[in-house]
Amino acid sequence: MSRFLEAEINLQALVDNFNTIKSYLQSKKGHTKIIAVIKADAYGHGAKEVSKALEAQGVDFLGVAFFEEALALRDSGIKSPILILFDREIKGVFEQNLIPVIFDLKQAQELSKEAVRRGRVLPVHLKIETGMGRIGIYEDVFSTIKKIASLENIRIEGIMSHLSEAENQEWTMKQIDKFIKIREFVEQMGIKAFYHIANSAGLVTNEAILDAVRPGIALYGYGLNCSGRAISLCLKPIMTVKSKILDIRRLPKGVPISYGRTFVTERDSLIGVVPVGYADGYFRSLSNRAYMIVRGKKAPVVGRVCMDLTMIDLTEIREAEVEDEVIILGSSKDASITADDLAQWAGTISYEVLTSLGNRAKKKYIKGGKEDDC
Numbered sequence: 538m539s540r541f542l543e544a545e546i547n548l549q550a551l552v553d554n555f556n557t558i559k560s561y562l563q564s565k566k567g568h569t570k571i572i573a574v575i576k577a578d579a580y581g582h583g584a585k586e587v588s589k590a591l592e593a594q595g596v597d598f599l600g601v602a603f604f605e606e607a608l609a610l611r612d613s614g615i616k617s618p619i620l621i622l623f624d625r626e627i628k629g630v631f632e633q634n635l636i637p638v639i640f641d642l643k644q645a646q647e648l649s650k651e652a653v654r655r656g657r658v659l660p661v662h663l664k665i666e667t668g669m670g671r672i673g674i675y676e677d678v679f680s681t682i683k684k685i686a687s688l689e690n691i692r693i694e695g696i697m698s699h700l701s702e703a704e705n706q707e708w709t710m711k712q713i714d715k716f717i718k719i720r721e722f723v724e725q726m727g728i729k730a731f732y733h734i735a736n737s738a739g740l741v742t743n744e745a746i747l748d749a750v751r752p753g754i755a756l757y758g759y760g761l762n763c764s765g766r767a768i769s770l771c772l773k774p775i776m777t778v779k780s781k782i783l784d785i786r787r788l789p790k791g792v793p794i795s796y797g798r799t800f801v802t803e804r805d806s807l808i809g810v811v812p813v814g815y816a817d818g819y820f821r822s823l824s825n826r827a828y829m830i831v832r833g834k835k836a837p838v839v840g841r842v843c844m845d846l847t848m849i850d851l852t853e854i855r856e857a858e859v860e861d862e863v864i865i866l867g868s869s870k871d872a873s874i875t876a877d878d879l880a881q882w883a884g885t886i887s888y889e890v891l892t893s894l895g896n897r898a899k900k901k902y903i904k905g906g907k908e909d910d911c
């Protein structure tokens with residue numbers, strides 16, 4: 538017997554999210570290209586399968602962080618244009634037909650040299666700093682763009698920047714204003730490129746919807762689906778994480794549970810043992826805070842989360858049995874646990890929950906599943 542920890546990925550829900558974003562963009566602006574961000578193994582959902590599903594929908598571009606992610610996609614037969622966000626790879630870009638994002642002059646010069654050597658013209662995107670403080674051309678911006686534009690065999694196809702606080706309209710407008718100034722400058726140089734700055738959260742700001750957008754988290758059903766936002770799209774979480782109860786123990790009042798004895802039974806209790814722990818991305822900070830769903834009901838996590846095991850209180854769910862399904866992330870009957878819930882309990886963000894939990898669980902891909910009524 539082996540440990541059961543499964544991340545079920547609903548590819549139909551992914552496709553629905555993609556099309557929801559697409560129609561939203563159409564209603565705002567006519568045609569806007571979508572660069573689907575699938576870095577970090579598609580936020581823990583499996584980049585290969587997610588890319589295949591999006592490619593079948595005619596996604597314009599896929600966006601990865603590093604060259605090796607793009608290579609793995611090409612090896613599995615993905616043909617879509619792939620943008621590499623954060624890498625200085627030179628040779629592989631040509632061999633695998635990829636589009637690098639250029640963030641400094643030296644990188645551009647090296648790519649140009651290789652393009653000339655191969656007799657190829659390389660499409661590139663330029664990353665410009667407007668307030669993220671991470672990566673992008675930031676010194677002598679205009680003259681650097683000019684220098685890059687004059688390099689041989691480099692074709693500037695896109696120009697991009699990144700929002701650092703998209704939920705703050707005032708700050709976002711400042712970043713957009715900077716970016717538009719750059720656009721005017723580049724257009725005066727006679728360069729025709731397409732422009733993109735919006736991540737998922739940026740979609741709430743009309744001015745951020747330029748020629749293309751780069752949603753990541755929204756594709757996986759988070760970020761814009763909560764009410765109380767400026768826009769609320771009907772996005773569906775696509776990952777469910779499940780395990781099975783390994784053991785149920787009948788304990789009297791006064792028994793300490795797990796390391797540090799942070800929880801002591803306050804009554805005669807049924808304590809379930811679940812084979813998931815912080816080594817699976819079930820954060821230790823969820824100790825005594827989170828819930829798991831058993832038989833449609835929420836059971837509180839009790840005591841510290843261990844490396845491979847977590848204990849839950851099943852005293853109120855007396856019908857529970859060993860090998861019952863445990864939903865760690867997902868919903869069943871009226872109970873639901875979202876990545877936002879786990880993030881709140883753990884003091885982090887849904888992105889970290891998804892990338893962490895998706896990591897070690899065995900992935901199973903399904904099409905369809907139950908309809909959400911939104």
Ligand SMILES: *Cc1c(COP(=O)(O)O)cnc(C)c1O
Binds near residue numbers: 576738751
């Ligand atoms: C990760 C990333 C995105 C996607 O961000 P979300 O918040 O997940 O939509 C877009 N652009 C860049 C440059 C990124 O690094």
